[in-house]
Amino acid sequence: MIQKAPAPASAPVRTGIVGLSARSGWAPHSHLPALTRLPGYDLRALAASTPESARAAGEKYGIPHAYGSAAELAADPDVDLVVVSVRVPLHREVILAALGAGKHVLSEWPLGNGLAEAEELAAAAARAGVRTFAGLQARSAPAVRHVRDLVADGFVGEVLSTSLIASGRRWGPTFEPGGGYLLDKDNGGTMLTIPFGHTVDALAMVLGEFTEVSATTATRRPLVREEGSGRAASMTVEDQIAVSGRLASGAVASAHFRGGLSRGTDFHWEINGTDGDLVVTGDHGHLQQARLRVRGARGGTDAALAELPVPERYFDVPELDGLRGEAAYNVGVQYAHVLRDLHEGTGTVPDFAHAARRQRLLDAIERAAATGTRVTL
Template sequence: MSSPIRVGLMGLNRNTSTSNQVPGLWATKTHLPYILASPKFKLIAVCNSTIESSQTAIKNHNLGPEVAAYGSPEDLAKDPNVDMVIISVMVGKHYMLAKPALLAGKDIFVEWPLGASTAEAEEMAGLAKEHGCKTIVGLQARASPLIIKIKDLISSGKIGKVLSSTVISSFGGLPPGGMWPTGAEYYLDINSGGTPLSIFFGHFLDSFVHVLGDFKVLKSSMRTDYPLVDIVDMSGNVLQKDYRKTTPDGIQILGTLESGASASIAYYTATNPSIDGTGVRWMITGTKGQIEVTTPESQWQMGPPGTVLKARLGRGAEIETIDFEDLVEVKEVNERVFPAVNTARQYEAFVEGRTRDFPDFEAAVKTHKLLDRVKEEAGW
């Protein structure tokens, strides 16, 4: 086996808390367990905002004295022992943290959204191309067996030519419309780059066009139903009333794909769980059959347990439930659980060069531009 890819991880939290409001939780839940388990990667360094923070994270996660501690992205980028940099922090810091690594020619994994704006994403993609960096972006649903199976069913011709696709989804997993957790206020600012539009909706939209192709014609609308929300602590106590919110609670797209198929996508916000517990309901209708995907109210990209794929594969065929998790996967993936498993699958696809199953920076720029188009068509 070839030598493992030597990794520098940015954004690892200093303790092992599993609270959703702890900074660095995503790196702890998803990136770190896979990297430590996989023989294809080796953790070389941790980089947080200070050397002290990195040292504390190394100590509390029992990573050992051989893991270097850095307090700046420039210092991490200068380490000749680091082959690949992983950035798992709030999107507003992606550009400033990624640029030194790109200039140093490091391979790089940046969580989605790639940048706080399309301009940032485009510059990072340009730097990666200029300096020969291999790149990956955390749109992990592309690596999920669900998406792979849907693409295979469509390409097999079993539902015929795709005529239409319809999606209705709640912003499942978000707090009730009138409340928001402290520490995540950036999510309420349409200009922050990390919003319901770019994250919840953006993850699904990337999957949608990855499966069905790009939009030729697109019309959209967005609305904010809860312009004022209360900021609350972990116990639900109100810390600030009537905080201004500028992000959308409802997003609708109606259009025609390059293939000629019609498409409609609607996302809504509700203060209660959906009536039947369904988060995403995605229908794909062809000339011979139909595919339906339903998920619980959770985050699409993570592959929530309870997701069901049904299909009618051919005219007059019976409806069948499709087993989409019948893949043979390596031990390091099989041992991962929700919400980490699709991220592990991305790493495997990256190492194996399966570019269909993970987006690089250039692919992420396309999704950024599509989201810009949605905003522009909606008059935002």
């Protein structure tokens, strides 16, 4: 793929965010605090759903260019990088506008509403010859990178198996006001695509890709209620996802996500090997946001698990120290890596081609669940 030459190291990356609202949402709680702390970015523009809401956001955050549409932002010659922070059904329109304008694009995960859209967008990005980035920031978490290196350095020996159980946090008995779109499977923002997708991407980074999957899924709560009002709403999203399969190394893998939160285990990931074991625990199954603890043991089976604190070298973006423990931290680490990729021509952050491959895995899981068969990847 032909890439644009990286910008000079001294040139700030002029950035525009589509979906930055003055009211609330993911962008002001994650993208905004990350970008405003990192040198090398110049947040120049935003786009919102209407000109009025765009003006309100521009005034609130002190951003000079505020647009009522993604197409207007993409056409701004003062924008180098378009950040897509809107609901999944809108990703395609916004991304195609940005690619058509020759802009670099960072899109939140999932890339598209289903596999066909993801593959279309990856192909469009390859034709455009720009840099693209997928917001799979669980792999940026210091604890996840620590576990990756422990495995690579032989802490557990040969990996025999891995097992994971997690709570999806949302998709339980209640939903947040304004979160009704997450209940409709056709909208593409599901427990499978969001927390499971982020988490399985990190698992694959640490242990390797799946080569085959079997799956069982179910919607056990077809009727849920809005928090506060008690209003009933239908849910078509699967709130139980159980996947088993084999990794490229031959290791056996299993993962079970449950909707809502549990009174017992909300995140528990084991990696079992010939020489030792690793255990990662957390407060919920959104690995890209969770607070994580790493323990391990080597030698005989009577060796007790011991704390394996994440070394300080993994907190390698000092400008983000004030965000430690917050969801914005991993987003900020990914932005720091994006900056390096743009300036140095490296490829450390997943691109749209990677995102399409990841959505192919999710599609295989859905096909395995629908047919009751093992699907080879």
